[in-house]
Amino acid sequence: MAYxxxxxxxxEIVENGTCAFCGCNCDDLDFLVxxxxxxxxxxxxxxxxxxxxxxxxxxxxxxxxxxxNGELQEVDWDTALDKAAELIxxxxxxxxxxxxxxxxxxxxxxxxxxxxxxxxLDNQATICHGPSLxxxxxxxxxxxxxxxxxxxxxMIVYTGSNPMNSxxxxxxxxxxxxxxxxxxxxxxxxxxxxxxxxxxxxxxMSDIWIGFEQNGDYGFYNAIRAALRGKEIDQxxxxxxxxxxxxxxxxxxxxxxxxxxxFGLGLTHTLSKQRNxxxxxxxLADLNKYTKWVLTPMRGHxxxxxxxxxxxxxxxxxxxxxFCRGYPRYxxxxxxxxxxxxxxxxxxxxxxxxxxxxxxxGGAVKHLAEIPVIQVDIHWxxxxxxxxxxxPGSFIGVECAGTSYRMDGVPIHMKKAVDKPETCRDDExxxxxxxxxxxxxxxxxAAVASK
Amino acid sequence: xxYIEKPVVPKVVKLEEPTATEREVLNMMLNTGSDIYQGAxxxxxxxxxxxxRKVCGVAYMDPKDMARLGVSNWDTVKVTTDWGEVIxxxxxxxxxxxxxxxxxxxxxxxxVITSHETYCCCDPTYKGIYCTVETxxxxxxxxxxxxxxxxxxxxxxxxxxxxxxxxxxxxVYKKK
Ligand code: SF4
Numbered sequence: 028m029a030y031x032x033x034x035x036x037x038x039e040i041v042e043n044g045t046c047a048f049c050g051c052n053c054d055d056l057d058f059l060v061x062x063x064x065x066x067x068x069x070x071x072x073x074x075x076x077x078x079x080x081x082x083x084x085x086x087x088x089x090x091x092x093x094x095x096n097g098e099l100q101e102v103d104w105d106t107a108l109d110k111a112a113e114l115i116x117x118x119x120x121x122x123x124x125x126x127x128x129x130x131x132x133x134x135x136x137x138x139x140x141x142x143x144x145x146x147x148l149d150n151q152a153t154i155c156h157g158p159s160l161x162x163x164x165x166x167x168x169x170x171x172x173x174x175x176x177x178x179x180x181x182m183i184v185y186t187g188s189n190p191m192n193s194x195x196x197x198x199x200x201x202x203x204x205x206x207x208x209x210x211x212x213x214x215x216x217x218x219x220x221x222x223x224x225x226x227x228x229x230x231x232m233s234d235i236w237i238g239f240e241q242n243g244d245y246g247f248y249n250a251i252r253a254a255l256r257g258k259e260i261d262q263x264x265x266x267x268x269x270x271x272x273x274x275x276x277x278x279x280x281x282x283x284x285x286x287x288x289x290f291g292l293g294l295t296h297t298l299s300k301q302r303n304x305x306x307x308x309x310x311l312a313d314l315n316k317y318t319k320w321v322l323t324p325m326r327g328h329x330x331x332x333x334x335x336x337x338x339x340x341x342x343x344x345x346x347x348x349x350f351c352r353g354y355p356r357y358x359x360x361x362x363x364x365x366x367x368x369x370x371x372x373x374x375x376x377x378x379x380x381x382x383x384x385x386x387x388x389g390g391a392v393k394h395l396a397e398i399p400v401i402q403v404d405i406h407w408x409x410x411x412x413x414x415x416x417x418x419p420g421s422f423i424g425v426e427c428a429g430t431s432y433r434m435d436g437v438p439i440h441m442k443k444a445v446d447k448p449e450t451c452r453d454d455e456x457x458x459x460x461x462x463x464x465x466x467x468x469x470x471x472x473a474a475v476a477s478k
Numbered sequence: 479x480x481y482i483e484k485p486v487v488p489k490v491v492k493l494e495e496p497t498a499t500e501r502e503v504l505n506m507m508l509n510t511g512s513d514i515y516q517g518a519x520x521x522x523x524x525x526x527x528x529x530x531r532k533v534c535g536v537a538y539m540d541p542k543d544m545a546r547l548g549v550s551n552w553d554t555v556k557v558t559t560d561w562g563e564v565i566x567x568x569x570x571x572x573x574x575x576x577x578x579x580x581x582x583x584x585x586x587x588x589x590v591i592t593s594h595e596t597y598c599c600c601d602p603t604y605k606g607i608y609c610t611v612e613t614x615x616x617x618x619x620x621x622x623x624x625x626x627x628x629x630x631x632x633x634x635x636x637x638x639x640x641x642x643x644x645x646x647x648x649x650v651y652k653k654k
Binding site: 227347 | 521593654
């Protein structure tokens with residue numbers, strides 16, 4: 028790989044910026060700013076740096092509407108907002124999806140708008156850690172903050188997760204490498220275990236790699252639980268792992284002082300889904316009879332946890348909240364975006380700071396191709412290719428301030444570093460405007476109906 | 479370095495494998511998920527570019543499987559599941575060995591063939607899907623072309639899709 032000299036040509040440094048990429052929410056970044064643009068980022072990983080130093084070629088700068096030929100056409104803000112408000116006001120079963128890459132302040136207006144029109148509000152948890160949240164509802168959740176784990180943990184387990192690819196600074200900032208109060212030698216005081224069918228980049232640097240079979244997670248955790256409870260395992264291999272290794276691992280896990288388990292989408296995306304996590308949590312319950320163990324889901328986006336916490340606080344349910352009856356409802360398999368789309372129930376889809384075009388399975392995107400889609404985002408992406416109204420937002424944590432929640436539930440204020448492009452608007456402003464405009468349409472309809 | 483042309487992949491050494499009898503079609507297990515190249519390219523916003531096609535429109539394969547199929551790095555293959563088929567480039571996986579499984583980073587290409595089945599758990603099945611892999615001489619489509627060819631939202635005549643001009647690597651819209 029080519030050598031890149033350090034960036035020295037900049038006007039000012041904005042210190043203590045927060046990274047708006049993954050659930051680590053690293054809040055120690057320095058942005059190097061020149062002429063109102065971030066030209067360099069210090070301390071961020073490859074992912075964080077590439078997001079902050081975005082590709083301006085594909086930045087959404089102007090509001091757009093599809094014309095009758097199916098081509099996007101630039102329009103002014105009023106026209107675009109009116110068009111979107113009209114679609115939302117006349118919808119029977121709208122879904123407002125996304126929210127994980129915007130601020131809590133924006134979600135506040137989103138809830139108001141959702142309640143007004145009886146929409147379903149859902150976020151990326153529905154395609155990533157939804158099963159984890161269900162498991163938490165099933166069997167509980169022994170949590171700890173990342174700081175506590177950094178100071179205390181002497182065994183770190185990553186299961187179904189590859190932080191070296193998806194949360195690159197997680198090991199160096201929070202879990203494995205840093206020195207902690209009780210772990211003065213950092214990495215040397217900790218054992219790193221990776222459980223993953225793949226010999227992933229994280230597995231390559233671990234002390235122990237357990238490569239169980241594909242879809243073997245459920246059996247494997249059950250075997251560990253059996254071993255922890257002193258039961259004899261009667262098969263020689265469970266999920267492709269020899270019995271002796273399982274006994275040895277169970278013994279090692281029992282004898283640490285403080286263990287932390289991080290789990291990722293490897294568990295939630297395979298066949299047993301939330302039952303995998305039920306089992307992982309119950310395994311921890313068993314371990315807690317001997318010593319202290321905690322667990323944290325590896326949340327993907329910087330504010331995906333924020334939506335769940337905010338929704339649970341405001342409405343009682345973490346995601347997939349349906350307002351169509353006038354009060355919040357939540358029913359797995361019924362009020363979730365993917366199910367609503369594959370059943371072809373939804374008639375207007377608004378996506379805020381997310382990319383269903385890239386990340387939904389084809390079966391769900393096919394329905395999006397049949398209904399109007401409103402997009403609020405900062406970049407031109409696969410979703411723009413299927414969007415009918417495009418509203419350019421602003422970049423939280425760089426161009427506009429906001430609150431987000433880290434993967435362990437710690438709220439973090441993300442400050443503003445540079446000004447947004449002139450023609451863009453803040454997400455918060457866009458959703459508030461939509462709310463006001465829809466309110467006006469509804470009031471007019473009510474006035475006509477009462478005559 | 480945040481900009482890349484394509485992921486760095488090991489070179490395929492064609493092994494003299496007595497077991498590696500050549501096959502026309504491989505029955506494999508498909509996994510999808512995030513990958514650092516995919517994450518960096520996607521969140522920077524470069525989804526229309528050739529780079530996105532090179533980081534997402536690829537199937538990371540075990541070199542032995544590649545030898546069986548007779549493909550080398552960046553040759554195109556067709557991956558088929560119960561939910562669809564897609565053309566991607568085959569590349570040597572840096573996590574090999576994992577014979578019998580392929581990995582396609584999450585993105586529009588992978589999602590043409592993932593399962594939307596949630597089994598009432600809200601989450602689609604993105605991992606552990608049975609698939610077949612065979613060689614192909616078609617080209618891997620750019621993101622915009624792929625979205626048009628697969629979902630056909632604004633296509634008037636579906637028959638004409640193969641002849642339509644590519645939408646290219648830059649956003650296409652009418653300015654005021
Ligand atoms: S680890 Fe995550 S939050 Fe931290 S710099 Fe990297 S992408 Fe950003």
